[in-house]
Amino acid sequence: MIDRELRQMFLERETIAPPVEPLASRIRTRAARRDRRIRIRWLVTAVAAVVLVVAAVPTALAGWRGASPVPPGDRQSASPPTSSPTLPPGPLVPAPDVAVDIPVSPGWLPGSLRDPTYATARMDDGLREVGYHAASPKVGDVESVTITTVPAAPSRDLVLPDAPGDGASAVDKRDLRVRGHGARQNTWTLPYMGTRWCTLSWAERPGLWIVVAVLEKTRDMSRAGAARCSIGRRVAEELIERSMALARAIRLTLVPAGYELRVTGTEREMWCPTTVSDIMYGFLCLHATDGLNEGSLGPSFGVAVSVRGHPGRLRRLPRVELVVPGYLHLTMATSKMESSIVDLSDEDMVRMAEAAIPSRPW
Amino acid sequence: MTFEEYLAARLPALVRYAVMLTGDPYSAEDIVQDAMLRAYRVWRRVQRADHPDRYVKRILTNVYLSWRRGRRLRPAIPYAEAPEVPVGDATESTALRQEMWARLGGLAPRQRAAVVLRYYEDLPDAEIAEILGCAVGTVRSQISRALETLRRTISLTNGVGHDR
Numbered sequence: 152m153i154d155r156e157l158r159q160m161f162l163e164r165e166t167i168a169p170p171v172e173p174l175a176s177r178i179r180t181r182a183a184r185r186d187r188r189i190r191i192r193w194l195v196t197a198v199a200a201v202v203l204v205v206a207a208v209p210t211a212l213a214g215w216r217g218a219s220p221v222p223p224g225d226r227q228s229a230s231p232p233t234s235s236p237t238l239p240p241g242p243l244v245p246a247p248d249v250a251v252d253i254p255v256s257p258g259w260l261p262g263s264l265r266d267p268t269y270a271t272a273r274m275d276d277g278l279r280e281v282g283y284h285a286a287s288p289k290v291g292d293v294e295s296v297t298i299t300t301v302p303a304a305p306s307r308d309l310v311l312p313d314a315p316g317d318g319a320s321a322v323d324k325r326d327l328r329v330r331g332h333g334a335r336q337n338t339w340t341l342p343y344m345g346t347r348w349c350t351l352s353w354a355e356r357p358g359l360w361i362v363v364a365v366l367e368k369t370r371d372m373s374r375a376g377a378a379r380c381s382i383g384r385r386v387a388e389e390l391i392e393r394s395m396a397l398a399r400a401i402r403l404t405l406v407p408a409g410y411e412l413r414v415t416g417t418e419r420e421m422w423c424p425t426t427v428s429d430i431m432y433g434f435l436c437l438h439a440t441d442g443l444n445e446g447s448l449g450p451s452f453g454v455a456v457s458v459r460g461h462p463g464r465l466r467r468l469p470r471v472e473l474v475v476p477g478y479l480h481l482t483m484a485t486s487k488m489e490s491s492i493v494d495l496s497d498e499d500m501v502r503m504a505e506a507a508i509p510s511r512p513w
Numbered sequence: 514m515t516f517e518e519y520l521a522a523r524l525p526a527l528v529r530y531a532v533m534l535t536g537d538p539y540s541a542e543d544i545v546q547d548a549m550l551r552a553y554r555v556w557r558r559v560q561r562a563d564h565p566d567r568y569v570k571r572i573l574t575n576v577y578l579s580w581r582r583g584r585r586l587r588p589a590i591p592y593a594e595a596p597e598v599p600v601g602d603a604t605e606s607t608a609l610r611q612e613m614w615a616r617l618g619g620l621a622p623r624q625r626a627a628v629v630l631r632y633y634e635d636l637p638d639a640e641i642a643e644i645l646g647c648a649v650g651t652v653r654s655q656i657s658r659a660l661e662t663l664r665r666t667i668s669l670t671n672g673v674g675h676d677r
Binding site for chain 1: 628629
């Protein structure tokens with residue numbers, strides 16, 4: 152009975168699988184980008200070797216290096232549109248400017264981790280998270296450090312996401328003091344992944360709980376090894392109570408009337424109708440991502456549009472989707488999916504896209 | 514088979530598999546993209562494997578398992594519900610499957626992967642064990658625990674499901 156129902160359930164859910172064309176295009180683009188990076192790395196290595204051999208021409212080398220890359224700060228600090236969008240009467244309204252900060256900043260991080268690579272902010276429960284991931288960690292390296300703040304005691308998902316029956320070792324739980332507060336330290340290993348986790352959680356003050364999670368690559372799967380958590384404790388002890396703005400992959404400045412921000416960060420921005428109270432109904436919301444990994448789309452993907460002079464495609468299935476490769480990807484439910492949703496015209500979709508601030512300047 | 518040929522032939526099936534694992538199309542796209550790029554990096558090894566598809570599925574499953582940890586905060590975002598197919602007592606059956614789909618999200622990631630591999634991919638336990646990188650006995654115990662959890666749910670809501 153349950154077997155048959157499970158099989159039937161899975162078959163029915165096949166219809167929610169997204170179309171593969173945009174995904175295939177993204178994969179091809181990223182694969183090609185990776186090939187290019189490798190070729191450039193080889194080229195740079197070869198050039199550097201030649202330059203070293205011909206060390207007599209240092210000025211030439213300096214000249215060659217003269218073309219400095221764009222400072223990282225420029226890439227991150229996407230400038231807002233030069234003028235505020237003029238709004239003709241319609242279903243779009245200026246998005247409220249919500250500050251997306253995490254109330255603490257790291258005072259110390261392991262050497263291999265410098266800039267945040269991941270951030271998320273949830274408006275519903277006030278969760279803020281910033282993650283630092285190593286580019287290519289080796290055995291013995293710290294793979295990631297994640298700092299999370301929540302206004303109330305953290306859920307199990309934050310402090311102990313793995314269960315022993317889930318391929319994880321037994322959990323070593325200890326009570327200790329961090330920054331003068333009583334804290335819980337959980338450590339465990341995932342032998343099949345070759346990783347060791349340590350999470351530290353404590354109440355810094357009323358309304359501010361902090362979780363520091365450290366993931367290390369290791370071959371030491373012993374209980375003694377798992378109990379070590381010196382890096383996590385140092386990150387925790389040296390945290391500074393100074394707020395830090397979280398990176399956002401994209402920021403919408405025009406949104407449909409009656410929508411509010413629910414989730415933002417480096418992954419996507421999600422705005423939902425105020426009538427949608429449960430995030431589980433996110434399919435009724437507006438999703439925006441930065442489109443950096445979108446490849447070019449063919450004529451089978453809707454109609455051609457131009458967004459700030461960049462070519463994009465817009466199509467309507469049950470959902471309306473606007474893709475501008477390299478800049479943004481908007482997708483939104485329509486009244487065909489939920490009758491209370493007010494449909495946006497193609498022009499409104501383009502206007503919303505033009506007013507968006509992606510992670511790199513248009 | 515080149516990477517491009519594989520992508521053209523197998524991507525739709527991999528995306529569907531990922532949807533069953535993650536429960537939502539956005540996360541499914543993310544993990545398939547990540548897995549395919551990892552596969553691309555080791556494509557020669559994939560080509561040489563006895564079963565390239567199983568190799569890629571193992572990569573995808575591992576990406577899903579680690580994604581559940583590293584990016585555990587993204588909310589599950591269900592998509593539009595599938596149109597229901599009227600079979601038998603359609604109302605009861607539909608409610609049952611909707612409840613099961615919701616409860617599937619509460620299973621431990623490896624349990625869910627094992628259930629998807631058996632009941633969606635229809636793989637024998639030995640192949641599931643190979644993909645999950647564990648013993649056949651572990652696969653059976655994972656599935657058994659998962660079914661027990663689902664049965665409890667079903668019996669609570671519908672009073673059925675104890676017939677296995």
